[in-house]
Amino acid sequence: MIRRRVIPFISRGTESNSYLIEGEEAIAIIDTGMGGEVTLKVKRSLSSFQGKELFIVNTHCHVDHTRGNNTFKGVVMMHEIEAKNALDPRVNLSYLFDEPISLKTDKEIKDEDEIDLGGYFLRVLHTPGHTSGSICLYSEEDKVLFSGDTFFPEGGIGRTDFPTGDLYSLIDSLERLLSLDFEYLCPGHGPVVRNGRRHLNLAIEIAKSLI
Numbered sequence: 031m032i033r034r035r036v037i038p039f040i041s042r043g044t045e046s047n048s049y050l051i052e053g054e055e056a057i058a059i060i061d062t063g064m065g066g067e068v069t070l071k072v073k074r075s076l077s078s079f080q081g082k083e084l085f086i087v088n089t090h091c092h093v094d095h096t097r098g099n100n101t102f103k104g105v106v107m108m109h110e111i112e113a114k115n116a117l118d119p120r121v122n123l124s125y126l127f128d129e130p131i132s133l134k135t136d137k138e139i140k141d142e143d144e145i146d147l148g149g150y151f152l153r154v155l156h157t158p159g160h161t162s163g164s165i166c167l168y169s170e171e172d173k174v175l176f177s178g179d180t181f182f183p184e185g186g187i188g189r190t191d192f193p194t195g196d197l198y199s200l201i202d203s204l205e206r207l208l209s210l211d212f213e214y215l216c217p218g219h220g221p222v223v224r225n226g227r228r229h230l231n232l233a234i235e236i237a238k239s240l241i
C-alpha cells in the first residue's frame with residue numbers, strides 16, 4: 031500500500047532521507063536532503079509529476095533536511111516556531127558547515143493542520159524535543175508516520191543537545207505519538223520499517239533511560 035503514493039529516497043550518507051508523496055492535485059516532498067545524492071534523485075523523479083502544485087514540508091530546520099529546498103520551486107512549509115529557528119544559522123546548524131544560511135518559509139503550519147494534496151491528507155503533529163518546532167507527519171489512510179529526527183528505527187532518538195533541543199519535551203512528544211495507529215515508520219535517517227509502534231516504544235524506553 032505504501033508504494034502506491036509514497037516514494038522513499040533513503041540516504042546513504044549524512045544528509046536526510048526524503049519522501050515524495052503524490053496526491054490528486056499536489057505533490058509533497060518531506061525534507062529535501064542537503065543538496066547531495068538524495069536531493070538529485072528527488073529532482074529526477076519529480077520530472078514525471080509535471081503540472082501539479084509542489085509543497086516542500088520540512089520536519090525541522092536542520093540543514094541536512096533543508097539545504098535541498100532551493101533546488102525546487104515549491105511552497106516551503108515549516109512549523110510556525112521552526113520558521114523562526116530556520117532564520118538563524120546557529121539553530122539550523124549551517125554554521126557547522128562553514129556556510130551560514132538563513133532559511134525562509136513560505137507558509138507557517140501548526141499542530142493538527144491537515145496538508146491537503148487532493149484526496150490525500152498529511153496531519154501535522156508538533157513534536158518538540160529535537161528542536162522546538164519539529165513536526166511529525168501522519169497519513170491515517172496509509173498508516174504511515176514520517177518522524178523526521180524525533181525518533182528512528184530500533185529506538186533511536188533525535189539529539190537534544192543542539193540549540194532549542196530538550197529531552198523532556200522529546201519524551202512528551204514520543205508519548206503523544208502512542209495514540210496514533212501507524213504501521214510504517216518513515217524516519218529522517220535510516221530505513222523505512224514496519225511495525226512502527228514497536229520502534230516507538232523502544233525509543234520511549236531509551237529516551238527515559240537518559241533522564
Ligand SMILES: [Zn+2]
Binds near residue numbers: 090092160179
Ligand atoms: Zn536534525
